[in-house]
Amino acid sequence: MRGTARTVAMFAGISATALLAAACGGGDSGNAANTSAGGKTGGSITVRGCNPQNPLVPSNTTETCGGNVLDASTAKLVHYNAETAAPENDIAESITTQDNQNFTIKLVKGYKFQDGTEVKAKNFVDAWNYAAYGPNAQSSGYFMEPIEGYADTQCTGEGDDPCAGKGKAKTDKMTGLKVVDDHTFTVKTSEKVSNLPVRLGYTAFAPLPDSFFKDPKAYGEKPVGAGPYKVDSWTKNSEIKLSKFADYSGKFGGKVDNITFKIYQDSDAAYNDVIANQLDVTDEVPSSAQIDDKYKTDLPDRNAQKAVGVIQTITFPPTKVDPNYADPKVRQAISMAIDRDTIIKQIFNNTRKPATGWVSPVVDGYKADQCGEYCKYDPAKAKAKLAEAGGFKGGKITLSYNADASHKGWTEATCNSIKSALGVDCVATPVVDFSTFRTQIANQKMKGMFRTGWQMDYPSIENFLAPIYKTGASSNDGHYSNPAFDKLLVEAAAATDPAEANKKYQEAEALLANDMPAIPMWYSTATMGWSDKVTGVKITAFGTIDFASISLK
Structure with a gap:
């Protein structure tokens, strides 16, 4: 889940076999972007942030405060088109199935994590097994439920510790995941799941580097993903700093060099900082500024809705x-x-x-x-x-x-x-x-x-x-x-x-x-506002900031 506080674009139904190519369909984005030309590459921006509920582990982040950070710093098998949410292959070279129950996933070779190691099939299999294993208590472990063998990774006891005694999980590995070679793995589901490939762009399905398993706690404070931006620091209740990953392997990189999520306790304060050009983007315009479209007067040509x-x-x-x-x-x-x-x-x-x-x-x-x-x-x-x-x-x-x-x-x-x-x-x-x-x-x-x-x-x-x-x-x-x-x-x-x-x-x-x-x-x-220092601000179909499009003037 992404618990959130966040014309109409209609999405076509997408079958498993269709998830092999680029985005399909279109949609009216309304006044969804600032399309001014002249943006440059490089520089730093600040955006409104909020306190993540948990450490920044992909399988344990189920809300937008942490999810927005991980969306910028992780890459998954699938990327969702910013305009339409249609799935596009990212780390996946192909996802194929003949029966919607047995899936073969081939990876793009040479895709790198931010610690320099290559993203391999085992990094997905290990990550998904970690998410599913009951004793790890991952809030997004449920998303692995369709995979064969998930039930055996769950604790069955009751009370404060369901993993104690006879309630202990039978295994920490799902039988439905198999590594074929460095760049190929297979997924078998317990039942047919026609939309499984569509799900695989969600953060819970992100791969984890080998270094995660050596120190999960350290990873949660400074995650190592394969996305266009890497997390440099997280100062609790203050800010989370990201910088461009120089060796990013994908097709969905950003223009700016640095992104700082400034953590606010009050959306009005963030909004006022945007008006004063002390904050570059807020993804939430307070209700007080929406009455009589006040935000359009406060931020002329610096606002969007979708x-x-x-x-x-x-x-x-x-x-x-x-x-x-x-x-x-x-x-x-x-x-x-x-x-x-x-x-x-x-x-x-x-x-x-x-x-x-x-x-x-x-x-x-x-x-x-x-x-x-x-x-x-x-x-x-x-x-x-x-x-x-x-x-x-x-x-x-x-x-x-x-x-x-x-x-x-x-x-x-x-x-x-x-x-x-x-x-x-x-x-x-x-x-x-x-x-x-x-x-x-x-x-x-x-x-x-x-x-x-x-x-x-x-x-x-x-x-x-x-x-x-x-x-x-x-x-x-x-x-x-x-x-x-x-x-x-x-x-x-x-x-x-x-x-x-x-x-x-x-x-x-x-x-x-x-x-x-x-x-x-x-x-x-979604209603957003921005400072007069940035251009290309775009709202995704998910109601989030599209960091690939934004730049400094």
């Missing part, structure tokens, strides 16, 4: 953490009590679109109105639904958010709407920063509702469902579990026809309305 693969939601806590929200009727009532249209108009100046389901409109397979009446503002129905549940028994409803981004306005407005419709007190509750916020959620210490956002990892309807709502998934913050939902995901992944796969995924999504594990709020439009 519809992106991001959805904002409100997630309910696991029942054992806070049982007051366990009844689906309570959840549905709260959802119907939220006036999305008014909040979007007043807080976001109509730069969002009310969500009618859990999947972003930018991916193939999207289906409107999957949430049905439960995502439509109706105070009378909301109050009646809460009465069916016997009322809210928790005293007051709470909605927590990370205070280092622009969430105060909309969370307070959401609580006001809930309180007005249901007659139950609702309080928007700040948590100091994103790292602390996510840690409380991960450690099951977060009572009450909490804001969640999902930035697609790869362009697929599956990515908006399986990693977030499948039983035991890495980003299943509310610990939702529905065997019927899980079964449909398996059937969808095995379908060889993209249309049939999408139909199954849509059936699975429809089940979410019955249980309401999270409230769909709105589909996001």
Whole structure:
């Protein structure tokens, strides 16, 4: 997951056998880039950053604060086109399959890590095995689940240490991964997985150099990737410095020599620094600057917007953490009590679109109105639904958010709407920063509702469902579990026809309305601003900065 705070470009369905060439399709990027000519090569830029939740290990980074850094410093088998998100081969020379279950991957020869060693097949196999192995407790280990033998790498015990005693994992290697030679390996999945190649551009699938396994802790502080930029230093709560990797082997390098992620606790402060030319790019324009398009006056010819693969939601806590929200009727009532249209108009100046389901409109397979009446503002129905549940028994409803981004306005407005419709007190509750916020959620210490956002990892309807709502998934913050939902995901992944796969995924999504594990709020439009020192600023389909295009004037 990339938990995030972040016209419409439509993506074509991509089969496994199609992932052999360059990007397909196009799309209207809207006002998505500053296309001014005259940019130069070299120089240094600063961009808004935030505190990563974990050390910078690819398989343990599931949020944007760390993910943005790793996107610039790692290379994967596949690179996603900045404009369309269509997959393009990167370290992979080819990815082939005849049956969507047995895959052969050939690597480009001579591709280098930033420690000078060559990227070889074993670096992928070792990295994916490390991610999967239960005792390593990697938050993205779940992404390896389709690979044969994954289950044997998992701990099966219970309690505080599921890896103790008889719960110990059977092995630290998956049988579905085989090194053929230095530049070839094979992948066998437990079931057919038609979109596996499309997934392989996600950070969790990045290769790891041999040096990682000698000292994983040191790597987490200063990762060694194969991407266009290398991490030089990470000063906690202050900045993360990157510089251009001189021996970068790929086709997706950048123009500037140095990138510094300046860590901010407040998005307004970052925005004001951009206005003052003290910060070169902010990937978040605060809601206060979006009212009446104020940012366009503050930053004339220095701003851009784009519809992106991001959805904002409100997630309910696991029942054992806070049982007051366990009844689906309570959840549905709260959802119907939220006036999305008014909040979007007043807080976001109509730069969002009310969500009618859990999947972003930018991916193939999207289906409107999957949430049905439960995502439509109706105070009378909301109050009646809460009465069916016997009322809210928790005293007051709470909605927590990370205070280092622009969430105060909309969370307070959401609580006001809930309180007005249901007659139950609702309080928007700040948590100091994103790292602390996510840690409380991960450690099951977060009572009450909490804001969640999902930035697609790869362009697929599956990515908006399986990693977030499948039983035991890495980003299943509310610990939702529905065997019927899980079964449909398996059937969808095995379908060889993209249309049939999408139909199954849509059936699975429809089940979410019955249980309401999270409230769909709105589909996001990324808004960025930049200083008058840079040009070529482009928003990717993922809502991130395209570091390949930006340069100094």
